[in-house]
Amino acid sequence: MMTIKRVPTIVSNYQKEEVDEAARPAGGCKRNCLGDCCIQGAKLPLYAYNRAKKIATENAFVACDAKEPPVAFLDSLLLGEWEDRMERGLFRYDVTSCETKVIPGPYGFVAQLNEGRHLKKRPTEFRVDKVLQPFDGNKFNFTKVGLEEVLFQFEASRDGEVQFIPDAPIDVENSPSVVAINVSPIEYGHVLLIPCIFECLPQRIDYDSFLLALYMAMEASSPYFRLGYNSLGAFATINHLHFQAYYLVTPFPIEKAPTGKIVISNNGVKIFELLKYPVRGLVFEGGNSLQDLAKVVSDSCIFLQASNIPYNVLIADSGKRIFLLPQCYAEKQALGEVSPELLDTQVNPAVWEISGHIVLKRREDYDEASEENAWRLLAEVSLSEARFEEVKTMIFEAINCPIAETWSDASLDDAEAGHSPSRQVDSLKRGSSAMVVPGSHECVVLQ
Numbered sequence: 067m068m069t070i071k072r073v074p075t076i077v078s079n080y081q082k083e084e085v086d087e088a089a090r091p092a093g094g095c096k097r098n099c100l101g102d103c104c105i106q107g108a109k110l111p112l113y114a115y116n117r118a119k120k121i122a123t124e125n126a127f128v129a130c131d132a133k134e135p136p137v138a139f140l141d142s143l144l145l146g147e148w149e150d151r152m153e154r155g156l157f158r159y160d161v162t163s164c165e166t167k168v169i170p171g172p173y174g175f176v177a178q179l180n181e182g183r184h185l186k187k188r189p190t191e192f193r194v195d196k197v198l199q200p201f202d203g204n205k206f207n208f209t210k211v212g213l214e215e216v217l218f219q220f221e222a223s224r225d226g227e228v229q230f231i232p233d234a235p236i237d238v239e240n241s242p243s244v245v246a247i248n249v250s251p252i253e254y255g256h257v258l259l260i261p262c263i264f265e266c267l268p269q270r271i272d273y274d275s276f277l278l279a280l281y282m283a284m285e286a287s288s289p290y291f292r293l294g295y296n297s298l299g300a301f302a303t304i305n306h307l308h309f310q311a312y313y314l315v316t317p318f319p320i321e322k323a324p325t326g327k328i329v330i331s332n333n334g335v336k337i338f339e340l341l342k343y344p345v346r347g348l349v350f351e352g353g354n355s356l357q358d359l360a361k362v363v364s365d366s367c368i369f370l371q372a373s374n375i376p377y378n379v380l381i382a383d384s385g386k387r388i389f390l391l392p393q394c395y396a397e398k399q400a401l402g403e404v405s406p407e408l409l410d411t412q413v414n415p416a417v418w419e420i421s422g423h424i425v426l427k428r429r430e431d432y433d434e435a436s437e438e439n440a441w442r443l444l445a446e447v448s449l450s451e452a453r454f455e456e457v458k459t460m461i462f463e464a465i466n467c468p469i470a471e472t473w474s475d476a477s478l479d480d481a482e483a484g485h486s487p488s489r490q491v492d493s494l495k496r497g498s499s500a501m502v503v504p505g506s507h508e509c510v511v512l513q
């Protein structure tokens with residue numbers, strides 16, 4: 067078994083100390099937690115989203131109900147409740163006072179100095195060689211957090227209208243999905259989306275939970291609010307299904323990278339490859355519905371999990387663009403193949419780092435942050451070109467969308483970093499003719 071010593075980030079105040087379960091008095095453990103001991107009669111706000119709302123088409127965001135939602139999801143509910151928890155002192159440090167800068171250069175990597183995040187070190191044996199591991203109720207999981215860390219319940223509306231109930235009972239039997247704070251935030255509004263919390267699902271993507279994350283991105287309706295996912299082996303620190311999300315008013319470098327090579331799945335999802343970016347990855351867009359996009363991406367994730375390939379996912383552009391990044395940093399780390407200088411920085415390249423928002427733990431690294439350094443770190447995370455080609459081919463086979471042999475890379479090779487992705491799509495569409503991939507009726511390739 068391959069293991070590395072690592073310092074887990076604390077995401078809940080209840081993760082810090084193990085609680086003596088036997089010492090809990092009947093009728094409540096006095097921590098006001100989400101466990102059986104305290105959950106009876108507890109209430110939380112409930113936001114029910116409209117499942118019928120359509121995802122963006124090429125040109126515009128289409129909403130089928132013109133009604134104003136009863137509460138502004140991002141500004142009032144999510145960020146409002148988050149600020150309330152900040153005022154109540156629930157965070158381990160004040161992230162809004164952390165130094166942050168955009169590193170000069172065409173990509174605009176964002177560096178943050180966060181010396182407080184890893185002060186409390188608790189070395190743990192963490193298994194990094196298995197992407198799928200069973201849920202272990204004895205280890206820290208989100209049912210052990212305090213109710214005050216949970217902001218609201220998030221579920222599909224039953225009658226097609228957005229609903230908001232400020233004081234809704236918690237229906238444990240139906241295992242609600244909840245949004246909770248991350249007590250070690252790396253940015254403003256840093257939260258966790260925990261699908262079906264009481265089902266105690268292990269960290270692995272499935273269609274329903276991925277679709278839920280897309281609905282949250284769509285509901286937030288801001289290009290600056292992204293969701294991210296780390297698989298086990300790709301710097302997830304807790305094996306209880308969760309997505310992260312936060313609000314940062316700047317484009318991420320990965321969002322500005324040019325893309326090329328298009329496959330279109332039979333349900334209209336376009337798949338691109340990231341170009342001129344240190345980490346190799348795929349970009350998914352479009353589809354006839356949000357469900358189509360969720361299906362193609364979650365099938366790709368399910369394939370990676372089943373193949374024991376660690377990966378990260380970034381949900382950008384209000385759920386309209388998904389970045390899928392298989393990675394091998396932890397594996398290289400365990401094999402002793404990462405340079406000592408990079409290891410010394412203690413940076414764990416998870417989804418945010420890979421997307422270009424790099425949280426640094428040492429003043430010297432922050433002061434010396436450069437595009438070159440960021441690039442060097444991220445290049446270590448990426449699969450090699452040969453391995454990526456292999457993995458990509460397997461993903462396309464798994465989702466029944468084979469790559470055409472005749473592909474040309476030329477279409478976007480001259481694209482400059484910083485071009486907006488939609489402009490590239492447009493220019494591709496203008497100069498392209500659709501054709502069916504030989505031997506397949508599933509995919510259309512644009513050249």
Ligand SMILES: [Zn+2]
Nearest residue numbers: 095099103104
């Ligand atoms: Zn309790």
